[in-house]
Amino acid sequence: MTQKDPQPGSLKTTFIGLGVMGFPMAGHLAARHEVTVFNRSADKASRWTEHYAGQRAETPAEAVKDADMVFCCLGADEDVEAILTGEGGVLNAMKSGSLLCDHTTTSAELARRMGVAATEAGVRFVDAPVSGGQKGAEDGALTIMMGGAEKDCDELLPVLECYAKRARRLGEVGAGQLTKMVNQICIAGLVQGLAEGIQFAKKAGLDPAEVVDVISKGAAQSWQMENRYQTMIEGQYDFGFAVEWMRKDLNYALAEGRRNKSHLPVTALVDQFYSEVESLGGARWDTSSLLARLENLSRTS
Amino acid sequence: MTQKDPQPGSLKTTFIGLGVMGFPMAGHLAARHEVTVFNRSADKASRWTEHYAGQRAETPAEAVKDADMVFCCLGADEDVEAILTGEGGVLNAMKSGSLLCDHTTTSAELARRMGVAATEAGVRFVDAPVSGGQKGAEDGALTIMMGGAEKDCDELLPVLECYAKRARRLGEVGAGQLTKMVNQICIAGLVQGLAEGIQFAKKAGLDPAEVVDVISKGAAQSWQMENRYQTMIEGQYDFGFAVEWMRKDLNYALAEGRRNKSHLPVTALVDQFYSEVESLGGARWDTSSLLARLENLSRTS
Amino acid sequence: MTQKDPQPGSLKTTFIGLGVMGFPMAGHLAARHEVTVFNRSADKASRWTEHYAGQRAETPAEAVKDADMVFCCLGADEDVEAILTGEGGVLNAMKSGSLLCDHTTTSAELARRMGVAATEAGVRFVDAPVSGGQKGAEDGALTIMMGGAEKDCDELLPVLECYAKRARRLGEVGAGQLTKMVNQICIAGLVQGLAEGIQFAKKAGLDPAEVVDVISKGAAQSWQMENRYQTMIEGQYDFGFAVEWMRKDLNYALAEGRRNKSHLPVTALVDQFYSEVESLGGARWDTSSLLARLENLSRTS
Amino acid sequence: MTQKDPQPGSLKTTFIGLGVMGFPMAGHLAARHEVTVFNRSADKASRWTEHYAGQRAETPAEAVKDADMVFCCLGADEDVEAILTGEGGVLNAMKSGSLLCDHTTTSAELARRMGVAATEAGVRFVDAPVSGGQKGAEDGALTIMMGGAEKDCDELLPVLECYAKRARRLGEVGAGQLTKMVNQICIAGLVQGLAEGIQFAKKAGLDPAEVVDVISKGAAQSWQMENRYQTMIEGQYDFGFAVEWMRKDLNYALAEGRRNKSHLPVTALVDQFYSEVESLGGARWDTSSLLARLENLSRTS
Numbered sequence A, B, C, D: 001m002t003q004k005d006p007q008p009g010s011l012k013t014t015f016i017g018l019g020v021m022g023f024p025m026a027g028h029l030a031a032r033h034e035v036t037v038f039n040r041s042a043d044k045a046s047r048w049t050e051h052y053a054g055q056r057a058e059t060p061a062e063a064v065k066d067a068d069m070v071f072c073c074l075g076a077d078e079d080v081e082a083i084l085t086g087e088g089g090v091l092n093a094m095k096s097g098s099l100l101c102d103h104t105t106t107s108a109e110l111a112r113r114m115g116v117a118a119t120e121a122g123v124r125f126v127d128a129p130v131s132g133g134q135k136g137a138e139d140g141a142l143t144i145m146m147g148g149a150e151k152d153c154d155e156l157l158p159v160l161e162c163y164a165k166r167a168r169r170l171g172e173v174g175a176g177q178l179t180k181m182v183n184q185i186c187i188a189g190l191v192q193g194l195a196e197g198i199q200f201a202k203k204a205g206l207d208p209a210e211v212v213d214v215i216s217k218g219a220a221q222s223w224q225m226e227n228r229y230q231t232m233i234e235g236q237y238d239f240g241f242a243v244e245w246m247r248k249d250l251n252y253a254l255a256e257g258r259r260n261k262s263h264l265p266v267t268a269l270v271d272q273f274y275s276e277v278e279s280l281g282g283a284r285w286d287t288s289s290l291l292a293r294l295e296n297l298s299r300t301s
Ligand SMILES: NC(=O)C1=CN([C@@H]2O[C@H](COP(=O)(O)OP(=O)(O)OC[C@H]3O[C@@H](n4cnc5c(N)ncnc54)[C@H](OP(=O)(O)O)[C@@H]3O)[C@@H](O)[C@H]2O)C=CC1
Pocket: A016, A017, A018, A019, A020, A021, A022, A039, A040, A041, A044, A073, A074, A075, A076, A078, A079, A080, A082, A083, A103, A104, A105, A106, A130, A131, A132, A133, A134, A240, A241, A242, A245
């Protein structure tokens, strides 16, 4: 599609990284703002312009040069660093005073380093990792955790509403990433407990779906229990939030815990169990596949 | 209070064990049925008859002799065994064909053994452990997991509605206890994950309440997160479900897992962490005190 | 063979339980003392009298009736209880003032209960679990940990030298079993560490035998490293101390830890890993098969 | 002291980093070779020249400029990188074809990177971490694990004999560090098992020294048990290999495990337990202080 006439209040924006998450996020953005996209693999950028009203650029630098706000949603630390501060990097190409919002889940250290680099380049930086998964991105119902100057986060808020049902500032640059780490730490122990419970239910000869039906109204309830029990019972893991993404995030959390002197025994242990899931071929399986680890062992018996 | 005239459909019932849970449960029961209570320590029985319309008996055998249905809510395996099959035990004193419903959290083995003993005594047996805590008992909003013959569970259902908002049969005798074990297994890993997360949030310099506010709408959400984060942040543990009760239940789960060949690595580990909470003086603290263990270590630093 | 003429200092003894351990132990005993054996499965008793100079009895009671000292080496708690205090049990058949020495690895509770039962029967009791494995039993080079009255242990010492290279009293009845528990607790963490190390060496592309050669002279050295690295590298586990025996012993240790308020996080965790080895078919494999658990996961990758 | 006349076969060598380990190592070296030392804090270098026959240099570059072989024993990755490739770095100052042997425990990645940098600078590189502790260094009885070209390691061997009782090449550059990681992985689980065992012995009312006496001859034996049980029983940890060093090494091992797809559940867990020891004030305590963690919890009870 071609660009529509700008709506009142519409900003010039750029979205870099049209992966599972970025593609639909940029799409929601385009409903209210002018969007120029860039993706390393050109095909995703072409596909995006077929679906949504917006333009594509050939290089990151070109993509950002007129933007008021730039969003990116890439892979890991090294990817963000490459795009922002590498050769032909985005920061030096951005307009003075413009705002860069990074949706990638990275280390807090990387966020702080990018924050400093942005300041040096005369640009404002907010780290803003998301949760809600592919479905949250597609439905425009993500949760966003921001770290940055209050003024910058306030300015972002109405724009983020294009794809977020919740967005909140948690502190200075890096605080968004730290909050995302808390999220992943909570999930690690929780999912392992759930996996042990469902496995026990099966081994005990109970109907695990009936068990979940009765216990999911009380103290054992969790989002994971309600949204994953069925696929876990069916041994279906080809969807959702990938184990290798989870390990990336837990790696950041464990390294940060080393620095801030947290004690993360079960997080560290479950991260190793995820390494065993990867050895079972599950690098791209949903995080609920901790059950597959427990059951693989049983299958052979 | 003295006994009211029987309502239509009212049954002759007995309630044994007027502890934190049994006291209010028996009270709710008395609103619709004739209730005779027994408690080992006589004072609780007196206090109960002051609050509720019902009678007290001097011995368990006397308490049950005319009852259509007998309920008990005691401590652990050995207590149930003592009351049911010990000297002057309840099973031999019950009317032929009457129904015994045990709300104590016990091993499934004990439930099965009591089921057999009941049959020999011409009595029907249902194991029916509960969840929902003191508040659930007081509000009449417990969840009940039943194991027993279908007919027996069906017969119990309308009576249990006096204090349950949910009650479900999961299988033959023992299935209620097995389901409760699944519940506790799920909680163990979940609460440890939550404790690690909140501790990390504090160490990272975040406001943990704000963090919970933002992450509790997504994949990390749990009943424990929503209902315990505030007291955890305040280091308040003098309430709720006691660590020593939890260890009793996990002990049953781990022993059953040994039998049914489940793998429970994190459950076993967290049970040991609870032993460390006990060493900190926390045998009666709420299960969320896993955070106290992580923080005690830090406090001293 | 038939009984030889009694040597000077020779005692009338009985050995019950001619399994992997008891068979050669009773054989060594017969070199210096009169021995009557009993084994539940008669064939082992016959085979034993073919190999060694001694007699066999048809029942445990008959086997012990003239003995000064009775030794047994059975399976687990329930086996010892059955043989000692069950129908036709040994304690009531023993001569007043005679001495019973139990080599089975049991709970300390069982040992104490047997101690009390022995006293009631006018018999002395010493718990004396062993370590050293099948080879130690065959070579007469076991280590024996005794719990009992000092006088009783002193009296046993010269007799135990038939098959022990070390025997020591550690305290009152039960202390032998408690010491054996310490032994197994130490082994659990140690073997898991060793398994992780060897697995890492292979994954890192090192020659694990060369690695062990160089590190086994320093702070990482252990009996397990020196005596198991080769079979571990070869994935050979059909020998040694069986995983299911280990789990029995760890079960006793974990239950005792619950009582004496020990904290055993890694012991509890490794016990669960052993449950995973069992699911891989390894109930009878040597305890070093924790490596098989780590590698099974990798094999599939 | 001043330099002695060169002995036959004596080489011109340099030793950089005169810490707990390097100080005595360089001393042993000086007994057979010409040694020039450099230490960041000048006082240690002065103290060294008072004790041993050798010279000191003011800068690393000056220290190495005439050397045939250069040894260093520094802190962590970033320290080695700074000294070797930073401003005024050693590699560019060394003679073409000379040999650099790094005794620091680092990541294998750093070793490989330094190997490449050395080649670019026309210098040969061998990573050669040691084990044996302060005492091993003082007694000249270290174990050394080498990674490098065969020829280079062969050339080093006779020189390393100044302070090593064992030295072995395990593979190409990096293999020394990988071997050291195996060593630390084995120790982590082993020491935790030992700590749990000794704690259990005390809680069980046994005399832990007597227990160790009897079990240290069998399958539970380890260097750690024999060399640490006494100090552990006495709660003495102000010596030995510091917890914070151990965590550095485990951090390298866990990161490498992530790369080579090892599964290190107990290593990861014990690393977190060490973080708890640090919170107790034990960053500089010996690694056997895992027992202090278990006991701190009990002390308060
Ligand atoms: N998927 C999920 O459920 C969730 C993901 N996240 C986080 O969001 C981020 C994105 O995830 P997701 O969209 O699933 O990932 P994808 O792998 O689907 O997409 C990654 C995107 O980043 C681009 N990219 C990666 N590295 C580079 C680089 N070095 N240079 C240029 N472009 C690069 C990719 O380009 P190309 O197309 O060329 O490969 C692609 O557009 C991750 O940090 C993830 O942890 C957070 C919550 C949920």
